[in-house]
Amino acid sequence: MTPGPGQQNGTGQPSGGEPLLSVRGLTIDLPGGAVQPGLVEDVTFDVHRGRAVALIGESGCGKSLTSMAILGLLPAAVRVVAGSVLFDGVDLLTCTRRQLRRVRGGPVGMVFQEPMSSLDPTMTVGDQIAEVRRLHLGERRSVALKRAGELLERVGIPKADKRLRSYPHEMSGGMQQRVMIAAAIACEPKLLIADEPTTALDVTIQAEILELLRDLRRDLDLAVVLVTHDLGVVADFCDDVVVMYAGHIAERTPVDGLFYEPKHPYSSALLSAVPQSGRARTNLTVIKGRVPSAGHFPAGCRFEPRCEHSVDSFCGRPQADTALSDDHRTRCGRVAGGELILKGAVRG
Amino acid sequence: MSPRMIIRRLGGSLLVLWLVSILTFLLVQLIPGDPAEVIAGENATVAEVARIRTELGLDKPVLEQYFNWFTGVLHGDLGHSLSTNRSVVSTIAEAAPATLVITTMALLVAVVIGVSAGVAAGLTQGSWVDRAVSTLATLGIAMPSFWLAMVLVSLFALTNPWLPATGYVDIREGFGVWLSHVVLPATALGLATAAELARHTRGCVADVLTRPYVRTARARGASGAWLVRKHILRNSAIPVVTVLGLQAGRLFGGVIVVEAVFGISGLGSLAINSVLQRNYPMIQGYVLLSAVIVVLINLIVDLAYGWINPKVRTA
Structure with a gap:
């Protein structure tokens, strides 16, 4: 499948087949946190073979936690309290440690x-790459290092043989x-989870890394879960989007749906906060306020305090995740009820 | 670590030793009382004292005295003991082996017990192992080594006569005999350091476990022994080696008390007697030897850093 939002078929789903990764009702909480609402609550999405799904939202929305939870890499202070993460039919949350170890670094990178x-910091980069092959394929160090050299070349590092012995x-x-x-x-994975892979890098380097990821996706037929807060990256790289806000999924849609017809006020607020090229000196919209911290989530719609479309009587109540079409869901009751129509950022 | 860096470190060490030699020399100048009078005894005449002063060169200018003394030091001549008139170097050489052996063995005890307990505790935070290690470590740090020495003697030498209570024998008289004399003093001296190391190691391991690179290693499928060996130990070792260097110096000081309890005539008793007798050439010899040992330990720690932490190699 060719990546890119322009290449989607009508439903946004590739024809046939079980999803490669299926996250169902994932809920993450602090231990003993029965009273407070979850850090991440009822997160559900699918990733099909070869497709790229973006998890977007501001910092503190739970997108990184969600990505960590897939491979059971959550920090010790938090844990998954409900849900399942099916990868190739195996629930990674309940499988044995041995099974999980085989998935980590193997079919999921x-x-x-x-x-x-x-x-x-104390290991050469060659050894760190070779480690994966030694762990999963039982290769000898010398063999694995040789393969590591090839991999370095594959990711665009020149003089790979010399670089193998470098430290980070x-x-x-x-x-x-x-x-x-x-x-x-x-180990030629089927799925790559990338948690803000370009956020810490210079802008020019960001583009190079994305280009590399795009090449790899094409060559290895990789499915990707990309955590990002950069909508440009989403438009450029992904097929589907999961918009997260304060631990909830606000909207889930194919990429085109997000840009042309956002179905949640948070999505449209994110879109209008992106500077428009070719329109210099326009005022940049910002979303007022900030993401509430865990334990301080509003009882009703979690975005309600910052939402410019909120109606007190309605939005103070919890909102249900509602399907608008086969592949487009929103957690905004006003949009779902046809009461509110939002504008997309891209027209024509 | 590059040869150039090793040479630079060595140069620094030599500079420190030279400065110590100046301080050691001045130390004697600052001590109240005239060594010549001490040597001559209480009933000596003024002429006798003056003769001894000339003999020792104490009537010459300070700079000249230092030059003469330092030339001697470089030739391995530290003068003669004022009480026995034997050469300082041979007196120290006689007493040093027992002390160095006990200190080294104590360090070994400390590293083996302290590091393994600390790693076990750090890896199992909150478990009973962790709590036991933390409690014992606090206890170990609180217990003075002389008291621990007496408890060990009463338990393993008097109540159960398994090991000798006092003395030291050379390893040439048999490994078993030697070891039996070394075990108790080394343990008494090393346990406090083991406790300190255990606490520190625990903290370092606990800290390393939270680092992103450990998460990365897990994400690659590493776990258990592989994760500990390849990622956790080496990264935890960097701060632990620092503490080890500091503790090694402390052990060399603490050995004095342990020697006293076990009736071993090592450097400790030599140093105490020399101070009591104002035997200043002996004091100088002891201080210089201590300085050499501490500088050597620091040098080893520095080199170990380079080996463990690649960032130091290029720094």
Whole structure:
């Protein structure tokens, strides 16, 4: 399948087949947190083979937690209290540790936000890439290192043989992220989870890393879960979008749906906060206020205090996740009820 | 670590030693009382004292005295003990092995017990292992080594006569005999350091476990022994080595008390007697030796850093 929002078929779903990854009702909480609402609540989405799904939202919306939970990598302070994460038919939340270990780094690779702190400072980059193959394929170090050299070349690092013996601090941020990607694809995964892979990098490097990810996606037929807050990246790279706000999914849609017909006030607010190119000196809209912290979520719609379309009597009540079509869902009752029609950012 | 850096470190160490030699020399100048009078005894005549002063070169200008003394030091001549008139170097050489052996063994005890307990506790935070290690470590730090030494003697030498209570024998008289004499003093001296190391190691391991690179390693499928060996130990070792270096210096000071309890005539008793007798050439010898040892330990720690932490190599 060719990536890109322009290439979608009518339903946004590839024809036939079970989803590769199916997240159902994922709820993440602090231990003993029965009283407070979850940090992440009832998150449901699918990733089909070869497709890229974006998790977007401001910082603190639970998108990173969601991506960590897929491979069971949540920090010790939080835990999954409900839901399932089916990967190739196996529930990663209830499978054995051994099964989970085989999935991590094998059919599912992961890339993190800050390459500098995410690479082991005391290990050469060659060994860190080779580690994956040694763990999963039982290759000898020398064999795995040779393969690591090929992988470095594949991710666009010149003089790979020499670079194998480098330590992370001897490389630039962009190089480090290439190393992270090389390790993540070392066992030819089917799914790549990328948690804000370009956020910590310079703008020019960001473009290069995205270009690399796009190439790899095409060559390896990778499915991707991309955590980002950059709508440009979403438009450029992804097929489907999951918009998260304060631990809830606000809207779930194919990419075109988000840009042409957003169905949640938060999505449209995000769109209008993006500067428009070619329209210099226009006022940049900002979303007033900030994401509430866990434990301080409003009882009703969680976006209600910041929403410019809110109606007290209605929005103070909890909102249900509603399907508008096969592939477009919203958690805004006013939109679902046809009361509110939002404008998209892109017209024509 | 590059050869250039090693040479730079060595140069720094030599500079420190030279400064210590100046301080050691001045120390004697600052001590109240005239060594010549001490040597001559209470009933000596003024002429006798003056003769001894000339003999020792104490009547010369300070700079010249230092130059003569330092030339001697460089040739391995630290003068003669004022009480026995034997050479300082050979007296120290006689007492040093027992002390160095006990200190080294204590360090070994500390590293083996402290690091393994600390790693076990750090990896199982909140478990009974962790709580036990933390409690024992606090206890170990609180217990003075002389008291611990007495408890060990009463338990393992007097109540159960398994090990000798006092003395030291050379390893040439048999490994078993040697070891039996070393075990108790080394344990008494090393346990406090083991406790300190255990606490520190626990903290370091706990900290490393929260680092993103450990999460990355898990995301690659690493776990259990592999994760500990390849990622956690090496990263935890960096701060632990610092503490180890500091503790090694402390052990060398603490050995004095342990020697006293076990009746071992090592450097400790030598140092105490020298101070009591104002035997200043002996004091100088002891201080210089201590300085050399501490500087050596620091050098080893620095080199170990380079080996453990690649960032230091290029720094």
